[in-house]
Amino acid sequence: MSNLVLYRKYRPLNFAQVVNQEHIKTTLANAVANNRVGHAYLFTGPRGVGKTTLARIFARAINCTNRKGSEPCNECEVCKSFFEATSLDLLEIDAASHTGVDNIRELIEHLQFAPTKATYKVIIVDEVHMLSKGAFNALLKTLEEPPKHAVFILATTEINKVPATIISRTQKFDFKKVNMLDLIKLLKFVAGDNQVKINDNALMEIAAAADGSFRDGLSLLDQVINYADGEVTEELVEQVLGLTGIKTTAKFLDLIIDGKTQQAVNFISDLMSAGRDLYQFQKDFLEYLRKILLVKVGGTTDFGFSQEIQANLNAQANRVSLDRIMKVIQIFQKIESEIKWATIQSLPLELAAVEATEEENKEIASSVRSDDQSSVLPSTSRKDNGDKLNQIISYWPQILEKLKDYNHSLISSLKLAVPIAIVGKELILLFPYKFHKDAIEARKNRVVVDQVIEEVTGIKLMVKPELQKDWQGEEKEEKNETVQSALKIMGGEVSE
Ligand SMILES: [Zn+2]
Incomplete structure (x- = not known):
């Protein structure tokens, strides 16, 4: 992905403009405001989520001569020289192309001299995991006894390749993928700012393809805009990016x-x-x-x-x-x-x-x-039950609303329930916690819920509360294990 025009243009210039990584930017901004600047930071996380951007904002903020609270002014001599990369007090190296011990020795020599205009000498090492063993050792020595004016910001997409001895000398920040909503918001803003008409589904397709990366999202938007003649639609996005939507x-x-x-x-x-x-x-x-x-x-x-x-x-x-x-x-x-x-x-x-x-x-x-066995429903009634279930799910908000007329205290429990299946005449409701399941299970409460469901949907069923973890029945243990391993393979989590 080479199209980075929009990415450069819309790169945040201060902490306030950074729309994600909330806890990281707050911690860093507080460090600036309280003059508690550490000697070494480690930024880890996927590509394109703002590691270098925040490193640069932080570098300016701790050196700005006209700081407003924790924010760099971006206009003073120091800020400008950092922007233009003309300052001797800011060094950015890409470890991917400077892996050797000599590169690090050079850096360290450079650090012996006090800053020229700034308060701190800031060294940003991108993709730090690419350093050679010798280079890491040299870096470690400096991190053990850093010059007073030195601030290291190490960034990596592969924390598992960074030696533990280095990690333990740093303040570590885990950057997360950007969530879809934040990405969509940003893409929408950038499109609007460039007078590009783009519909919501098209924005969503781009955000999904960007997979949590601001850089990829803006680069994809760039590509799509170049092809657009009039409004950008999801079809155009799919065509240009070769996506399947x-x-x-x-x-x-x-x-x-x-x-x-x-x-x-x-x-x-x-x-x-x-x-x-x-x-x-x-x-x-x-x-x-x-x-x-x-x-x-x-x-x-x-x-x-x-x-x-x-x-x-x-x-x-x-x-x-x-x-x-x-x-x-x-x-x-x-x-x-x-x-x-x-x-x-x-x-x-x-x-x-x-x-x-x-x-x-x-x-x-x-x-x-096995139609004749009562435990297995014939396929026609399976389908009927599927339709009924879908109907109940789509009316769920109204069911909760209606319940207010009868028993207000049940709503908080029922809100957590997931209607998962209809078995015979029973509607299975899954609950994450026993407390809420028990509340609905009490007979008088169950009857109320049955009534409300019938009133709203016209479907007569008996609710049967079940605990989520018990729902798999006897095969529970085996299945839970399989679920866990499937999730592990796919990098998912089950929230508690
Ligand atoms: Zn400044």
């Missing part, structure tokens, strides 16, 4: 869930003829599946999606069992390296689509075969 990705999952083998395979060949990046599609699809998984296990649901897309995602999560989504994830995860090296790039995806849809067909077949 969240709606399209969601459609593919529908085909998989419904066991539509032929359409799913056609879907992949259509993507290929449309020139979409299939490797990227596989990654996007996995990311989408991960979100479904998170929703299913009661984890985070704040993905920054538009209401329409989030509602569709929730409905899909309800339509598919945990077991099945885990199987689909495994099927599509194992083809990752195959896609990269396949002679026919679409083939691994097509095979995965067949495998994943056949899985569903097997399930349907077996449930039809």
Whole structure:
């Protein structure tokens, strides 16, 4: 990604303009305001989330001769010379291209002299994990006994490659990926500021593709704007960036869930003829599946999606069992390296689509075969129950609202409940905590909830509260383990 015009233009110039990494910027700003400047800082986190930007703001702030509170003025002689990189008191090196011990020795020699105009000599070392062993040793010696006027800011995307001895000499700050909402807000502002018309879905597509990086987000926006003639739409974004778009990705999952083998395979060949990046599609699809998984296990649901897309995602999560989504994830995860090296790039995806849809067909077949067993519902009534469940979910806010007329104290408990399934005449509600589950379980309360649900939706059911962790029944332990390992593989978390 080379298009960095917008990224440079909209780089924050002071702490207040930084819209993410809230706790880091507050800690740094306080250090400036209280004149408690440390000798070594370590900024770790993914690329493009503001590590260098905050390092530079901090460097100016501690040296500015006309500081306002904790903010650099950006106009005094020192600030200007830092901006223009003409100051001898600010040294920025990229460890990726200066890995050797001599580079660090040079730095250290330079540090022996007092600052010329500034109060501190600031050394920013980007990608510090790239330093050689010798260079790290030389750096460590200086960090053990730093000159009084020296401030090191080390930045890295790979903290696991930085020696523990270095880490322990620094104040460490963990930068997080930028959340979707902050990214969308920034992209919207930048687009508006440049008189670019762009719709919300297009903004969301760019933000999703940027994957938590400001730099990538603005660089992608740059690329899209260059192609735009009039309003930027999601179709244009998908075309320019070779993306497959969240709606399209969601459609593919529908085909998989419904066991539509032929359409799913056609879907992949259509993507290929449309020139979409299939490797990227596989990654996007996995990311989408991960979100479904998170929703299913009661984890985070704040993905920054538009209401329409989030509602569709929730409905899909309800339509598919945990077991099945885990199987689909495994099927599509194992083809990752195959896609990269396949002679026919679409083939691994097509095979995965067949495998994943056949899985569903097997399930349907077996449930039809065992129609006579009362434990397995015939497929027609499975579908009816699915419709009812979706209806109840979509009316959930109204149900909570209505409940106020009857029993105000139940709402706080019921708010945490997730309607997860209908089994026979019972509506299963999952609760994260026993306390809330017990509150609803009391018979008199259950009856009230049943009544309200019927009043709002016209559907007559009996609620059955269950604890989230017990919901898997006897196979609970085994499944929880699988859920945990699946989440671990996909880098997700289950919030408590
Ligand atoms: Zn200044």
